[in-house]
Amino acid sequence: xxxxxxxxxxxxxxxxxxxxxxxxxxxxxxxxxxxxxxxxxxxxxxxxxxxxxxxxxxxxxxxxxxxxxxxxxxxxxxxxxxxxxxxxxxxxxxxxxxxxxxxxxxxxxxxxxxxxxxxxxxxxxxxxxxxxxxxxxxxxxxxxxxxxxxxxxxxxxxxxxxxxxxxxxxxxxxxxxxxxxxxxxxxxxxxxxxxxxxxxxxxxxxxxxxxxxxxxxxxxxxxxxxxxxxxxxxxxxxxxxxxxxxxxxxxxxxxxxxxxxxxxxxxxxxxxxxxxxxxxxxxxxxxxxxxxxxxxxxxxxxxxxxxxxxxxxxxxxxxxxxxxxxxxxxxxxxxxxxxxxxxxxxxxxxxxxxxxxxxxxxxxxxxxxxxxxxxxxxxxxxxxxxxxxxxxxxxxxxxxxxxxxxxxxxxxxxxxxxxxxxxxxxxxxxxxxxxxxxxxxxxxxxxxxxxxxxxxxxx
Amino acid sequence: xxxxxxxxxxxxxxxxxxxxxxxxxxxxxxxxxxxxxxxxxxxxxxxxxxxxxxxxxxxxxxxxxxxxxxxxxxxxxxxxxxxxxxxxxxxxxxx
Numbered sequence: 109x110x111x112x113x114x115x116x117x118x119x120x121x122x123x124x125x126x127x128x129x130x131x132x133x134x135x136x137x138x139x140x141x142x143x144x145x146x147x148x149x150x151x152x153x154x155x156x157x158x159x160x161x162x163x164x165x166x167x168x169x170x171x172x173x174x175x176x177x178x179x180x181x182x183x184x185x186x187x188x189x190x191x192x193x194x195x196x197x198x199x200x201x202x203x204x205x206x207x208x209x210x211x212x213x214x215x216x217x218x219x220x221x222x223x224x225x226x227x228x229x230x231x232x233x234x235x236x237x238x239x240x241x242x243x244x245x246x247x248x249x250x251x252x253x254x255x256x257x258x259x260x261x262x263x264x265x266x267x268x269x270x271x272x273x274x275x276x277x278x279x280x281x282x283x284x285x286x287x288x289x290x291x292x293x294x295x296x297x298x299x300x301x302x303x304x305x306x307x308x309x310x311x312x313x314x315x316x317x318x319x320x321x322x323x324x325x326x327x328x329x330x331x332x333x334x335x336x337x338x339x340x341x342x343x344x345x346x347x348x349x350x351x352x353x354x355x356x357x358x359x360x361x362x363x364x365x366x367x368x369x370x371x372x373x374x375x376x377x378x379x380x381x382x383x384x385x386x387x388x389x390x391x392x393x394x395x396x397x398x399x400x401x402x403x404x405x406x407x408x409x410x411x412x413x414x415x416x417x418x419x420x421x422x423x424x425x426x427x428x429x430x431x432x433x434x435x436x437x438x439x440x441x442x443x444x445x446x447x448x449x450x451x452x453x454x455x456x457x458x459x460x461x462x463x464x465x466x467x468x469x470x471x472x473x474x475x476x477x478x479x480x481x482x483x484x485x486x487x488x489x490x491x492x493x494x495x496x497x498x499x500x501x502x503x504x505x506x507x508x509x510x511x512x513x514x515x516x517x518x519x520x521x522x523x524x525x526x527x528x529x530x531x532x533x534x535x536x537x538x539x540x541x542x543x544x545x546x547x548x549x550x551x552x553x554x555x556x557x558x559x560x561x562x563x564x565x566x567x
Numbered sequence: 568x569x570x571x572x573x574x575x576x577x578x579x580x581x582x583x584x585x586x587x588x589x590x591x592x593x594x595x596x597x598x599x600x601x602x603x604x605x606x607x608x609x610x611x612x613x614x615x616x617x618x619x620x621x622x623x624x625x626x627x628x629x630x631x632x633x634x635x636x637x638x639x640x641x642x643x644x645x646x647x648x649x650x651x652x653x654x655x656x657x658x659x660x661x662x
Binding site for chain 2: 119122123126127129130131133134135136137139140143146147149150153154157158160162163164165166168169171172173175176177179180181183184185187189192195196199200202203205206207209210212213216217223225226229320321324327328331332334335336338339340341342343344345346347348349350351352353354356357360449454455456457459460463464466468469470471472474
């Protein structure tokens, strides 16, 4: 009894340390210290649990801890930063798998003897865990390119998904009345496995930032449900924190794309886009520039803002961009970076990719910070970004991206766009920015162009 | 009727949700990626439930499920904290 009270105190301490740890993330300066606190909290919780009175043998525990470390550590230490979204999605699926399996074990052990409320809690926990497991595997597969990123839709999709969801809920209700009906329970598990897959099928690669955040939220809810099932407060607290984090990030991402969550989940964005009637734009002339001219303009500027997009990360040009920035700084030019919230495959991804290339974080500005500053900026260099700088989002109500907040680069004195060709971006729409009078197009591979610009600047 | 323990759990859940909302809203957008990997890591707290199932020797099925659950949760704890630290180390101020 006394031991159990002690364990609860350990868990309370862990919960406090987790909250302090997350609070540390409010600034890069305090972030690592915060994470150290969270690690300490985790250690306390684990060590405390190892003394749990029900544990008789440590054989399988040690086996699992070792195997998990052997798989988890290399995955974390060696994957490239571009693959962090996939790893995050995989991690959601592992957490959900653990929760689902413990739930199944609970049911198989004493499901038949439990009251309606308890059985329903187990049912919900296992349903959430199972659908998050397969849903996150799907998301990871799409991000890694194992499954086509293209949204897969068919007639009656939303209806059949809703019917499936209703079926699972119905089975849980039935179980509450007949706790011993094991076949109902396992049928529900099977439906949840399928449901997770079907949920992610219609979602395109461009919407992944929202989906990962949403799955993060589901994973948190699963964890909390597991806490309810085991009557374990630390899991409820952690799951709730995790769930609200995922929820906030989903909202932020949706806002950055001017879409509602339901639209992301059921809208199959990126597929329905027939090229809209942008024909008149396409006939307008563009102004092309050369490396030497662009270097001249950059070298005589007082302030330059780089606007990177995922295209830059794909061609691994971030190091070359930073070298160009260094050359500019040497000439006394003020350099900043403007980051759109969805410039990447997950929330905050672009900041990580630039930080990896040794860009100091105080040069990274988010959309709300940088937008008022474009009017006083001499030159903006757009590298691999497209839809997030398209002024059509502000002035063409017919455009599919109308209403999406953008980086207002067109307000700068000169905009240089480094781009392979005039091909449209993710949303498949023409970019009005390219035809502006103050826009200069610099065609060619981004990495190559950055190197040439740097060399030209140094001469 | 309803288990009083369940109600107490509900209190904890709702209040922790509010706290989470306040804390997470103040996280710098710069660090949203490490925020996600950090929540991945702490969500590995499912380990505490899994450990008991793996070690209590209820029956062979439970032990096997518990073993897989411990493995999966450990991947999150170890992997989550390692990659969070790896990412945070890259964020440097200009000299």
